[in-house]
Amino acid sequence: MRTIFTAEMSQLAEDLVDMAEHVKSAIHRATEALAKKDLDLAQKVIADDVKLDNMENRVDERCVLLIAQQQPVGLDLRTIVTSLRISAGLERMGDLAQHVAEAARRTYPDSPVPASHKDVIAKMGSAANHAADLVADLIRTRDLNVAAQIVDEDDTLDELHEKAYKLLLAKGYKGGTQQTLDVALLARFLERFGDHSVNVARRVIYLVTGDIDNERSTI
Amino acid sequence: MRTIFTAEMSQLAEDLVDMAEHVKSAIHRATEALAKKDLDLAQKVIADDVKLDNMENRVDERCVLLIAQQQPVGLDLRTIVTSLRISAGLERMGDLAQHVAEAARRTYPDSPVPASHKDVIAKMGSAANHAADLVADLIRTRDLNVAAQIVDEDDTLDELHEKAYKLLLAKGYKGGTQQTLDVALLARFLERFGDHSVNVARRVIYLVTGDIDNERSTI
Numbered sequence: 001m002r003t004i005f006t007a008e009m010s011q012l013a014e015d016l017v018d019m020a021e022h023v024k025s026a027i028h029r030a031t032e033a034l035a036k037k038d039l040d041l042a043q044k045v046i047a048d049d050v051k052l053d054n055m056e057n058r059v060d061e062r063c064v065l066l067i068a069q070q071q072p073v074g075l076d077l078r079t080i081v082t083s084l085r086i087s088a089g090l091e092r093m094g095d096l097a098q099h100v101a102e103a104a105r106r107t108y109p110d111s112p113v114p115a116s117h118k119d120v121i122a123k124m125g126s127a128a129n130h131a132a133d134l135v136a137d138l139i140r141t142r143d144l145n146v147a148a149q150i151v152d153e154d155d156t157l158d159e160l161h162e163k164a165y166k167l168l169l170a171k172g173y174k175g176g177t178q179q180t181l182d183v184a185l186l187a188r189f190l191e192r193f194g195d196h197s198v199n200v201a202r203r204v205i206y207l208v209t210g211d212i213d214n215e216r217s218t219i
Numbered sequence: 220m221r222t223i224f225t226a227e228m229s230q231l232a233e234d235l236v237d238m239a240e241h242v243k244s245a246i247h248r249a250t251e252a253l254a255k256k257d258l259d260l261a262q263k264v265i266a267d268d269v270k271l272d273n274m275e276n277r278v279d280e281r282c283v284l285l286i287a288q289q290q291p292v293g294l295d296l297r298t299i300v301t302s303l304r305i306s307a308g309l310e311r312m313g314d315l316a317q318h319v320a321e322a323a324r325r326t327y328p329d330s331p332v333p334a335s336h337k338d339v340i341a342k343m344g345s346a347a348n349h350a351a352d353l354v355a356d357l358i359r360t361r362d363l364n365v366a367a368q369i370v371d372e373d374d375t376l377d378e379l380h381e382k383a384y385k386l387l388l389a390k391g392y393k394g395g396t397q398q399t400l401d402v403a404l405l406a407r408f409l410e411r412f413g414d415h416s417v418n419v420a421r422r423v424i425y426l427v428t429g430d431i432d433n434e435r436s437t438i
Binding site: 063064067068071073074077078081084085088165168169173177178180181184185188 | 282283286287290292293296297300303304307384387388392396397399400403404407
């Protein structure tokens with residue numbers, strides 16, 4: 001019985017790794033589709049999101065079954081409950097990558113990003129990609145240094161988000177309303193992507209340390 | 220032992236009712252602060268959000284303890300796992316009400332809503348308030364008719380959200396960039412508030428019927 005449980009817990013950990021890898025691929029491709037105005041790539045990201053939803057379903061069902069059949073306690077129970085929260089966070093990160101791809105698709109063959117914002121949005125894309133790389137790494141290794149790095153680096157996305165808004169309000173800004181809306185939402189999607197990566201990091205910190213103060217999302 | 224468990228499950232149900240009432244009060248006050256440019260009221264909504272976060276913490280801790288100590292199965296287990304998800308949804312609704320209050324506070328003594336959008340944002344506020352009323356009612360009664368009503372009525376918020384964007388892009392629109400951003404974000408907060416009310420409704424449907432297709436959030 002214990003052997004089956006251990007195997008199931010390993011599978012749960014692997015499922016979360018798969019979800020994190022999916023998210024990493026989705027945001028990398030979405031930001032590339034945005035930068036290169038690549039419609040096919042944007043379409044692929046959008047179409048693939050359902051796979052992540054299915055993965056989340058599977059994780060959730062596995063968690064409920066594990067609790068029901070194995071009646072875990074202590075660290076095992078904490079792992080399962082935290083896994084439910086992490087899967088919800090990863091699914092939301094996938095949604096945000098999808099939103100970025102949708103912005104790229106909607107304005108095709110143009111870019112939704114005006115010249116004034118190319119630089120800041122490109123930097124936000126890089127920061128989001130890096131956050132996703134770290135999250136995938138963290139889910140695999142549960143290395144608290146990686147978790148701390150995710151929390152620290154999110155400041156960059158917050159600052160770039162601020163900067164994107166300031167540029168919209170700067171005197172020389174010439175974009176039309178549609179461009180203003182597009183770039184404001186894009187900046188927000190990428191900033192929220194970072195917020196969710198921080199939430200996942202805090203949950204892993206909680207999982208490893210049992211410290212509830214770090215588990216609670218502050219965002 | 221069973222008596223304690225029943226009492227704990229009742230307390231869990233009551234905690235969710237309390238959270239839903241808090242959300243209802245928060246969105247009603249936030250939209251009122253917005254409409255009446257009432258700084259004090261906006262401040263109160265913002266300051267009170269920490270109470271909702273604490274309520275969510277308490278619900279989560281209760282759920283984990285209940286699973287650990289009582290090892291529930293079947294409907295009890297489904298109720299506990301779904302309660303975790305509902306509490307997360309309610310907490311997010313509270314955050315969105317807080318964001319509305321923050322928008323009202325940031326532009327005080329002016330309104331963040333330009334004349335062109337007074338009507339549509341007021342309607343969105345009413346629809347969000349009504350969604351919160353229904354959610355509080357639903358959490359208390361678990362009445363599937365109320366759940367269905369929440370899902371149906373969310374179309375109104377989606378349509379008003381579309382309309383708010385169209386008005387921004389209409390020829391006669393004269394707002395500056397800051398107003399464009401303010402109103403776009405406000406509309407989005409209220410629309411997302413509706414999305415989360417639908418997610419809560421779907422979770423209650425799942426809880427009552429066991430039908431997984433209705434549990435999964437589609438948003």
